[in-house]
Amino acid sequence: MSLVYNRIILKISGEALAGSNNFGINFDFVNTVCDQIKEVKELGVEMGIVVGGGNIWRGRNGLNMDRTTADHMGMLATVINALALQDALESRGVPTRVQTAIEMRQIAEPYIRRRAIRHLEKGRIVIFAAGTGNPFFSTDTTAALRAAEIDAEAILLAKRVDGIYDSDPMLNQNAKKFDKLSYIDILNMNLGVMDSTATSLCMDNKIPIIVFDLTQPDVNNIKRILIGENIGTVVREE
Secondary structure, three states: OOOOOOEEEEEEOHHHHHHHHOOOOOHHHHHHHHHHHHHHHOOOOEEEEEEOOOOOOOHHHHOOOOHHHHHHHHHHHHHHHHHHHHHHHHOOOOOEEEEEOOOOOOOOEEOOHHHHHHHHHOOOEEEEEOOOOOOOOOHHHHHHHHHHHOOOOEEEEEEOOOOEEOOOOOOOOOOOEEOEEOHHHHHHHOOOOOOHHHHHHHHHHOOOEEEEEOOOOOOOHHHHHHOOOOOOEEEOOO
């Protein structure tokens, strides 16, 4: 089967991993996602995964806490999610490696670009955890950075809605969905689908972003994107 993209970054938010629980890890949802990832992996795609930590901790929840400390706590939350994904994938026979931007060698490899690429070439999924290793940067920026570093052909940005809208579709029934946008549109309209640093990094490196719904039951939208179906919202150069 011909694929539109042969090497991708799949960005999964922590909120998505919480499923309907809104907090913690919903393992029914994790198992469903990992079934989809396994199906896609069998097509031959090389995949890196960047996972957020918002289901456990968000830096901005620290209120009066020092921002750097709060962000480091968020990085640790992403490691918890990465290990959960690794366990679920490997229980399905999918070989994985977790690489962390903050060294914790007892449980994961440190992030090394060449090693990550070699894992991909050998058919392993690489899960990138602990963000960029630096405070003040989101996991969206991590996805853009890792995509540029490993020469990924696209970022698949998994959400709980089916694309980018001009306002929150959960709050506004009349919100307008976009099928295509440019990077400049995202920045000028302040749509908030990715932070400005991540969007700019994708723009500078010409990395397409596909925003799609990961939560539709019995539908593998990751596969649909890879085989060329037009779903979600595509962000690319004009």
